Amino acid sequence: MEQKRTGLSYVFTLAKEERGKLSLGMLLAVFSSALSFGPYLVVYQILLLIIKQEVTLPAMLGWAGIGIAAAVLQAILTSFAGICSHTAAFNTMHRIKVRVLEHMSKFNLGFFQEHAPGQIKTTLFDDVDRIETFLAHSTLELAQAIVVPLMMFIFMLRLNWIMALIMLVPMILGIAIPMALMGRYPDLTDEFAGDTEKLNASANEFITAMPVIKMYHLTAEKFEQYRNSLKIYTDCWIKMCESSCNPLSIALVVLDSAILFTLPVGGWLYLRDSLSAASYLLFILLTMCFFTSFLNMVTIAMQSMELGSGLDNVKKIMDMETMKSGQQTLSQTGCYGIDFDNVTFNYTQGGKDALSDVDIHLEPGSLNAFVGPSGAGKTTAVQLLGRYWDVSSGTIKIGGVPVTELQTENLSDLTAFVFQDVFLLEDTLLENIRMGTDATEEQVRQAAKAAQIDDFIMSLPKGYATRIGDEGVKLSGGQQQRISIARAILKDAPIVVFDEATSYSDIENEHKIQLALQNLLRGKTTIMIAHRLHTIRNADKIVVFQDGRVVEQGTHDELIASGSTYSHMWDTYTRETIGEE
Structure with missing residues (x-):
């Protein structure tokens, strides 16, 4: 060389x-x-x-x-x-x-x-x-x-x-x-x-x-x-x-x-x-x-x-070394399970592990929730799924194929992420939802309706042609989040990750979005990172993180019955919620 x-x-x-x-x-x-x-x-x-x-x-x-x-x-x-x-x-x-x-x-x-x-x-x-x-x-x-x-x-x-x-x-x-x-x-x-x-x-x-x-x-x-x-x-x-x-x-x-x-x-x-x-x-x-x-x-x-x-x-x-792309591909129309096999990860070599010996199996088409205190490793886990970083040891698989063996573009097509911090282009609302895809305006509207943002957009003088940013309309945090959700819905990826996707929404819109997501995410493997525990009661699996480790897995009722970590979290959450009300 x-x-x-x-x-x-x-x-x-x-x-x-x-x-x-x-x-x-x-x-x-x-x-x-x-x-x-x-x-x-x-x-x-x-x-x-x-x-x-x-x-x-x-x-x-x-x-x-x-x-x-x-x-x-x-x-x-x-x-x-x-x-x-x-x-x-x-x-x-x-x-x-x-x-x-x-x-x-x-x-x-x-x-x-x-x-x-x-x-x-x-x-x-x-x-x-x-x-x-x-x-x-x-x-x-x-x-x-x-x-x-x-x-x-x-x-x-x-x-x-x-x-x-x-x-x-x-x-x-x-x-x-x-x-x-x-x-x-x-x-x-x-x-x-x-x-x-x-x-x-x-x-x-x-x-x-x-x-x-x-x-x-x-x-x-x-x-x-x-x-x-x-x-x-x-x-x-x-x-x-x-x-x-x-x-x-x-x-x-x-x-x-x-x-x-x-x-x-x-x-x-x-x-x-x-x-x-x-x-x-x-x-x-x-x-x-x-x-x-x-x-x-x-x-x-x-x-x-x-x-x-x-x-x-x-x-x-x-x-700098680039991310090595694999050779395998999976169909974007498929339905895939996700496996974390003995995954360990640290951000700096020799530093403290952000995740340690994480083993999780998520069924294809299931709704899953990652919960735990701040810094427990929830976001790190889903970022490793999208190859924000590569694991220090262990394997993450989608449909039985390690993510490192998937083509980079294919992995991107298979996953859609909605995070708390939303990036919006200084462009029209239509292009912000479309994000470079060839979706029609009607398809964009359907995604916006599902994300409970269509009524607001249509109330604007120019509708979907309205520009946002310094030269256009300003959006609230909740509105930005719903634009981001509409993007994910439009992408129609088989794996969807929501990181506190409704954190900026009021109770009414949060309920509407939850109902919409339950219908739209049917058949997709979904991971929701949640602090509002009532939003994930119906999850097929709840994974509890603590100090970079998975300490519990199960349904809401199973974890409550166990009387362990999640049960204490639920008790604390319900007391604080009742206290706020």
């Missing part, structure tokens, strides 16, 4: 489809940069004419015309070089983002719970955008900074090798000293990338928590996590500035004062008749523009350090 490369070589690996455009852009940039010396050479030739007292109008106009032509051609080449590099950069950025998204789509869904949205956003946008900026601009500057000075140095060596070597002195001082002083900068760029991720994550959390923040009259300054993240980000930015300002200042001063090296040495050589007056003037003119490219090299070096931290994040994503 080919070893993946890092650094600038990795950038060009990512941009391999656009190497032709990049190479052409860099070549045009070299010619353009070479033409930038044209005006200086024209001035040199005019000075020669003046020294030799051979000034004539045709000669002056001729050299002026050459200078103007060089400037016009330089502008044209610069434009075409920019077009090539920017086209290559944007195409590469698009490919990288698509590639990263496609790769991430093959991860276990648990990845998106373990990584904050701000962290993913930083990698997908900020880090990839750095690559685009580097390819669009820095590649041209890099070509100019390397090739053009090399060409000019060879030319100057032939003109006078002593003066050519003298011109290397400010170059060495102007680049070597700043780079030596910026030893901490690469570490700071890594730190800065991490701080940016944390800031984006806390900013996202701050925005999400805005209703609570407004309710308690909090400000950004009082939102501690955001304030701390912002302070750390700012402190790191200041350290980066302090680490780079002095070295850059030294580079700027040394390279801009290069004439202090060439002027006295050239004068000394001229007085010894080792350098002609014309060559002396040419070296002075070239000194004024020769070192601009080297200053660009310092800037490019800094950009490459900043780019490196972003590349590390992109590479980490691309190097």
Whole structure:
């Protein structure tokens, strides 16, 4: 297997489809940069004419015309070089983002719970955008900074090798000293990338928590996590500035004062008749523009350090193992049982088990309930069924086939999940229920009726064409939940998982949804995670979780008769419910 490369070589690996455009852009940039010396050479030739007292109008106009032509051609080449590099950069950025998204789509869904949205956003946008900026601009500057000075140095060596070597002195001082002083900068760029991720994550959390923040009259300054993240980000930015300002200042001063090296040495050589007056003037003119490219090299070096931290994040994503898809498939129209065979799972290797030795058998077409205190392992169990993560040991089977042996798409077709936290697109209600399927509007309406949301939708002026989100109608928690239930009903998967699916509903709508679900879920294997125990009294099987283990299984009446864990839970629940009433 080919070893993946890092650094600038990795950038060009990512941009391999656009190497032709990049190479052409860099070549045009070299010619353009070479033409930038044209005006200086024209001035040199005019000075020669003046020294030799051979000034004539045709000669002056001729050299002026050459200078103007060089400037016009330089502008044209610069434009075409920019077009090539920017086209290559944007195409590469698009490919990288698509590639990263496609790769991430093959991860276990648990990845998106373990990584904050701000962290993913930083990698997908900020880090990839750095690559685009580097390819669009820095590649041209890099070509100019390397090739053009090399060409000019060879030319100057032939003109006078002593003066050519003298011109290397400010170059060495102007680049070597700043780079030596910026030893901490690469570490700071890594730190800065991490701080940016944390800031984006806390900013996202701050925005999400805005209703609570407004309710308690909090400000950004009082939102501690955001304030701390912002302070750390700012402190790191200041350290980066302090680490780079002095070295850059030294580079700027040394390279801009290069004439202090060439002027006295050239004068000394001229007085010894080792350098002609014309060559002396040419070296002075070239000194004024020769070192601009080297200053660009310092800037490019800094950009490459900043780019490196972003590349590390992109590479980490691309190097992560994807969820391995099986080869077997089951029909979406079938009816399947579910088996948890001695399942153990922990989120971190060596950490505490979230589930331990879980054995459950759910009959095909049965209604099942998972109950237990918060953190007992109920949600983890159903997430393992959908391969949010893969089990640490043991096997989960659907219809006798381990979920790891099912094709990923097939597993998705077989299961429908309705969680408490509902995600809605900023689109029409029709598309939010349809969710990319080819269902007709009538089929969508039937699902919405079953989820007890059709009456509300039809009461809106635009009905199912009503948009939701910032530019449309706002939905309550219960309404959002019923939209999510309608999605699951429309999907018509043989296995349905509800995680407190009626938690936001009032008693009347909760009762209607329960009645609808009893009819619509007939023949489907259903798992309901419930805290409202009265909603699952008629379940075919109730599985009681405690501390990551299954402590009881049975029907409501059987578990009540046992007088054990579920019985105590029921007694507590009924007392609290009566107390509330």
